[in-house]
Amino acid sequence: MKQHALVLRGIVAALALAGAAVAHAADAPLKATVIHWWTSGGESAAIKQFAQAYDQAGGQWVDNAIAGADQARATAINRIVGGDPPTAAQFNTSKQFHDLIDQGLLNNVDTVAAKENWSGILPESVLNQIKVNGHFYAAPVDIHMQDWFFYSKPAFAKAGIASEPKNFNELFADLDKLKAAGLIPLALGGQPWQEKITFDAIFADMDRNLYMKVYRDHDANAVNSPAFKNVLTTFKRLHNYVDPGSPGRNWNDATALVISGKAGMQIMGDWAKGEFSNANQVAGKDFGCFPGFPNSPYMVAGDAFVFPKTDNPQAVKAQQLLATVMTSPKAQAAFSEKKGSIPIRQDVDTSGFDVCAKEGMAIMKDKSRQLPNPEMLITPDVQGALQDVITNFWNKNQPVDDAQKAFANAIKS
Missing domain, CATH: 3.40.190.10 (Periplasmic binding protein-like II)
Known part of the structure; x- marks a missing residue:
């Protein structure tokens, strides 16, 4: 009987520890490993704006910078296919990641897109790249003009x-x-x-x-x-x-x-x-x-982050938080000022933008020039x-x- 009581106390203690561990995991920051190729001085200063905003929103940004766009994309694809996907990975706002969509290797961020009204605020050329078969598979983070x-x-x-x-x-x-x-x-x-x-x-x-x-x-x-x-x-x-x-x-x-x-x-x-x-x-x-x-x-032109397929609830939450933070007005303004790009949305504070960015934003309002x-x-x-x-x-x-x-x-x- 005494031995049975000891066993019960052990089970109760174990369950208590397990519950504490679950509670701790739930309270822990949403860790997000992010692959990107922004390694120059200006680029590094820009990506730090997203990292800081993500951390302040309750996440934990794990930076994985890889020099060279081709090398970064190859690393991301290899990890996705190999079963060790990052939380998010950078691609250009283009058809570069459409094969991953076709193969069912990306999560969509439809809930974020709906909440933030991406269909209403993003240029058509950007929407055509990130929205495929009715679903949003990437979060656009900037609009660049390459010439x-x-x-x-x-x-x-x-x-x-x-x-x-x-x-x-x-x-x-x-x-x-x-x-x-x-x-x-x-x-x-x-x-x-x-x-x-x-x-x-x-x-x-x-x-x-x-x-x-x-x-x-x-x-x-x-x-x-x-x-x-x-x-x-x-x-x-x-x-x-x-x-x-x-x-x-x-x-x-x-x-x-x-x-x-x-x-x-x-x-x-x-x-x-x-x-x-x-x-x-x-x-x-x-x-x-x-x-x-x-x-x-x-x-x-521009850059976007895709979100590799995962069923892990914490990882999915991290992906959605990343998509929300990266496209938010405050983070967009801070990032764009450092990066040289213009924001993906018009409702941002542009008081700190230079004359080039302001000219670019003015031109983007004229769809005939896009x-x-x-x-x-x-x-x-x-x-x-x-x-x-x-x-x-x-x-x-x-x-x-x-x-x-x-x-x-x-x-x-």
Whole structure:
């Protein structure tokens, strides 16, 4: 009998401990392992805004930064497929993660999207990427425009350039002036993705209708047209203005050349502003920016976080909290100020935004100027094939006719 009583007391004690453990687990912060590729100075400062906001909301952010977008995405996919998924992983706002949706490897965040009215506040080009088969599978965190022109005010002054170029003739004239002044006219990181977005910037500014025929419609006649040949020729003309150190250079190192005044100009996404801010440079004072020429299309791009499939209740709660925090007005404002992007929503405090961001937000209100970036229109495989065509044309002495044929073949693949 005594032994039976001891057993009962042991069971009661064990149950009490188990209950305490459950209660402790319920009270513990919602731990979230987040894979991303934001490792430059400006990017790191930006992602910290999300981490701090998540922790303040009752979570515990576990940062997993991996240098290089391709490497970060590959790591995330390998972990998802291998059964060790992170809580969230960064992808571009594009078709990059649609295969994961098709394979049933992502959780949706429909409840957050409904509560926050994503359908009412997000641009159509963003909605088309994150909402698939009626469900929301990613939380968009920024809107980038990938073909801004950034320039050094001191470099322009040294070269005798009084105003921003309004067309391609003026652009090339200014590049000639920068070259004559002994400066690097165009700071370019010679990596395939950078060469491709430079090409797309030229393409969109030259002929947005042709751009849509090529990327959206896969129109072979458009690719084989004299107009498209002219786009390729104009793009390759820029090669005369980059320095010998361009090949292999990281984008932020190219931005540093403009920050230091060694280079006059860079064509890059507005994430480059994070580097200027990190160097304590002020838009409109130390450097200038213009989103293409007057009335040029505003090429919409961005980043989003997906939420790998899990049935763990705490992990699901963490995913929903992440989606809520990352898209909230306060966190959006804090993040965008550091990142150089503009918020995904209009109801944020923009008092701390620079002149570039304010111009971008004003343009985004005009739907007629919004243009989806190529990765919103084509599959990752086609994007990769076209990137190979462009980088080959840029770096080799390839006839423009051959590049045109290669592009036509790649767009059909």
